[in-house]
């Protein structure tokens with residue numbers, strides 16, 4: 307999954323990025339867009355790896371993309387280049403500044419920034435949708451496509467994001483390829499000083515996020531930067547002092563998984579224990595395709611063991627002997643935490 311950190315200049319995106327990825331990109335001024343890969347912590351993989359002692363243990367990954375804000379602009383906002391970079395992301399994390407930044411005039415105004423960002427995305431989408439609608443009409447495109455763009459236009463004109471529309475209201479196959487911004491899943495991270503790090507989201511912002519169908523969380527990029535170099539015990543003590551139970555990365559990943567409706571399944575063996583990420587509702591054959599296209603093409607069946615069953619019985623052999631190995635066909639819907647062996651023939 308590719309998640310883009312967006313927001314206005316000086317909101318703390320690069321600081322968040324460094325803390326999450328362990329990289330050391332200079333902060334305090336825009337710079338270039340950067341990519342960083344983060345390992346998704348998963349205790350289940352730790353345990354499976356302890357059982358199998360594989361040559362290789364592979365966790366799921368999340369790709370963070372740090373997109374610099376617009377500097378020196380009259381109004382705060384995203385640059386055309388920034389907008390283009392945002393279009394390439396699967397999901398967006400909007401970092402809102404809720405701390406005093408000496409380089410930026412005035413008090414922080416996260417609620418105001420949220421509105422500016424939202425409106426900017428709405429207008430950028432509206433421009434594309436209006437243009438496409440005009441052309442569709444001129445070219446006498448099929449009625450359903452015209453109708454879909456009419457729905458999008460009306461939604462955006464009401465300043466509502468496209469992600470609010472249900473599958474019944476909007477056939478998203480028409481919108482593929484346009485990179486519309488307000489259809490992206492949105493996670494808003496309110497970036498605070500350490501004093502506010504354990505406080506919840508202000509009610510006004512929480513309510514607004516619900517309206518926008520977006521998820522939210524509070525973090526303190528400076529706290530995360532401070533704990534990044536500590537060992538786990540020191541980290542825990544530091545966080546506890548601030549009233550926090552875990553680093554922001556863990557919360558961030560959970561929130562993002564929920565937002566994107568992602569689950570993990572596992573493959574195990576002496577060679578490798580590995581986590582794979584798919585959308586909830588993915589069927590066994592498609593899931594097999596994540597591992598290798600041959601497994602999808604030549605799919606015969608999947609042998610499935612829920613993680614809890616494996617832990618309860620302790621080995622694959624014990625699961626088989628207890629008659630608890632599930633043998634499933636191509637249309638079986640994979641659940642979070644299932645261990646899968648795909649039988650295939652190409």
Ligand SMILES: Nc1nc2c(ncn2[C@@H]2O[C@H](COP(=O)(O)OP(=O)(O)OP(=O)(O)O)[C@@H](O)[C@H]2O)c(=O)[nH]1
Pocket residue numbers: 313314315316317318319320321322332333334335336337373374375376405406407497498499500526527528529
């Ligand atoms: N006090 C405090 N300062 C922070 C926090 N997060 C970031 N900063 C500071 O704010 C300044 C800007 O941070 P950056 O991470 O560079 O901000 P950015 O969003 O990447 O900015 P651009 O890339 O220029 O758009 C730096 O001096 C950071 O040290 C925070 O949580 N608390």
Ligand SMILES: [Mg+2]
Pocket residue numbers: 319320321333334335336337372373374375
């Ligand atoms: Mg930056």
